[in-house]
Amino acid sequence: MENQTPDLPSFNTTTLFISTLQMIGIGYPSTPFNICLFLVILAVIFIFVAECAPSGRKKTNPVLLPPGPKPWPLIGNLPKMLKNRPVFRWIHKLMEEMNTEILCICIGNVHVVAVSSPDLGREFLKKQDAVFSSRPKTMASDLTSSGYLATIFSPLGEQWKKMRRVVTSEVLSPARHCWMHDKRVEEADHLVRYVFNQCTKAVSGLGLVNVRVAAQHYCGNVIRKIILGKRFFGEGMEDGGPGVEEEEHVEALFTILGCLFSFCVSDYFPFLRGFDLDGHEKVMKKAMASIKKFHDPIIKTRIRQGRDGEKEANDLLDVLIRLKDADGGPLLSEDEIKAQIVELMIATVDNPSNAIEWALAEMLNRPETFQQATEELDRVVGKDRWVQESDISQLSYVKACAREAFQLHPIAPFNVPHVSVSDTTVAGYFIPKGSHVLLSRPGLGRNPKVWDEPLKFKPERHLKDGSEVVLAEPDLRMLSFSSGRRGCVGVNLGSTVTTMLLSRLLQGFTWSMPPNVGSIELAESAGNLFLAKPLLALARPRLAPNLYPDPQN
Incomplete structure (x- = not known):
């Protein structure tokens, strides 16, 4: 026997x-x-x-993982992760202490691999991008994408392929970008109106502007206009600023962004999700409820109108509704449309606004950069009309300022994680199937092996070869937009929104320190990479009065 x-x-x-x-x-x-x-x-x-x-x-011989702290059996480095919050600062501190550009921490049975070298980044996201082409399943990404129905956060599979095709060919294609041009211009004009109204409120003509509010809501206005066809859900403010509805909407979007891939315990021990140990699930559900409160009634009405032929396509929501499958039926379900719209919004509202707030803060401390940027705008555009998207290709120094802000002050510590679909080897290290690979945005952009004086704001570093300045970085010396097979398909939109935001603010207004402020404190928030205090700056109109709208109009 x-x-x-x-x-x-x-x-x-x-x-x-x-x-x-x-x-x-x-x-x-x-x-x-x-x-x-x-x-x-x-x-x-x-x-x-x-x-x-x-x-x-x-039993097999142990393989060589990237360097990292010794894990406990079964739970890995979870105790240290819980002790060291925010986790991204702990990871970067470990990389510095261990003098390594690749680090592996274990959380449960998940290997989290952080990378701060362009060479290693290209190995992961270019040479082996097919291996690192999936996404992790997490509580926040699940809620955001309504169960992985959209593009950014969906694991590799047929649903991702379907939605990726839709976004690439129908939503963010070059032709669609041109189609939405006028709506973007409307919001650039509205930005000028809002800042100008802050100036006219003051007897001195100097308006104290909250740059974070202006930048975030410009981005929110742009994405609402091109997707939903409206700037405001309500009436907005008389001066052109956001109303309570828009404030709640943008706050909810940033809340979601703050929870995504924030090292929740349940992301590595899924059976613990119902316990909400970090408190993030409650926060996420509240934020998503706010988003749905504003989005869902509009989407439901448009679906009825669009499929009954009552309305022509005027924005991206209409485009999504009218897509047909091979049998002539709707290509996308209502839930797929809702999920994709949320992803498009969170992907647009954060990166440009954060970069330009940091750029202006740095430029206030270096007045010569303001002078060079405005001289370029006056030379390329003149002072008798507003800068337009058609001018962007010639605004090398302005784009260099934006690019420098992306490099020094990224919106997030890491890119959206890439998950390996099979075992592989990178730089002699074994990377197991299911590993979460994180490219460190500050690690790349502030790498002293790549950049001279990496912590100094030097826009001129991006002008050396005389070629056109672009905000994307294909060689991964910085990470302004994600790269590889799962790379950002909205680079054109993101670059346009970023450059127009900075260009209009610089062309239309002279900026100076607030009263009794000698310099802007360039400190990061404790829990994220935002400027610790929202940037307040004085603005004075610098063009002819006839170019500005009537006050409060």
Whole structure:
């Protein structure tokens, strides 16, 4: 008779874990003590189950992973991750302490690989982009994409391929970009009106402008106009500023961005999602409820109008509704349309606004950069008309200022994670299937091996070869827009919005420090890469009065 492994008790780990928690009276962990106790119990249960399980695998020699802190069995570096928040600063500190441009931390059974070298970045996202072409499944990305129905956050598969084709060919194609030109110009004009009205409120003609508000809501206005055909959900403010509806909408978008890929415990231990240990799920659901409150009634009405032939296509929502499949039916479901619209909005509202707030802050501390930028605008455009998108190709120094802001002050510490679909080797290191690869935006943009004086604002560094300045960086010496097979398909839109935002602010107004401020403090927020304090600056109109709208109109 053959040797047989005796039957062992069957364990439902989740049930056992929850029962144990209830038995000792913890319930849902929230305090630091309970979370620590929670993790200890978790480790004990998994070790117990692992010890009871039959061992049918042959042991293999350990492989060489990228350098990183030594993980605990089963839970990996989770305790250190929980102790060191925000996690992105801990990761960057580890890379600095270990003097490495590639780092591996283990959270549960997931290998998180951080990279700060352009050479390594190209290996991951160019040479082996087919291997690193999927996305992780996380709580925030699941809620944002309504169950992975859109493009950015969907794992590799047929749904991603379908939506990628739609976005590339129908939404963000060069032809569609031209089609939406007039709507973008309307919002550039509206930006001028809003800032000008801040100036006219003051007797001195100097308006104290919250640049963050102006920049974020310009981006919000642009994306609402080209997708939904409207600037405001409500009436807006008399001076052209956002109303309470737009403030809530943009705040919800940034809340979602803050929760995406923020190292939630449940992203690495999915069966813990219902416990909401980090509190992010509650925050995400509230933000998504705000978004749906504004989007859903418009989308439902348009679907009825569009499919009944009552309305011509005037914006991207109309375009999505009118797409047909091979049988002549709607190509996209209502849920797919809703999910894709949310993704388009969060992908547009953050990067340009953050870059331009930082650019103006840096330029206020270096007045000579203002002079060079305005001299270029006056030379290329003149002072008797407003800068237009057709001028962008000639505005090398203005774009260099924006590019420098992307390099020094990225919107996020990492790109959207790339997940390996198979085992592979990069730079002699083993990268297991399922690894999450993160390119460090500040690590690339501030790499002293790549950039001279990397922490100094030097727009001129991007003008050396005399060729046209572009905001994207295909060689991954910085990461303004994501690259590779899962790269950003909205580079044209993002570059246009960024350049027009900075160009209109510089051409239309002379900027100076607020009263009693000698220099702008260029400090990052503790929990993200935003400027710690929203930028306040004085603006004075610098063109002829007839070019500006009547006050409050």
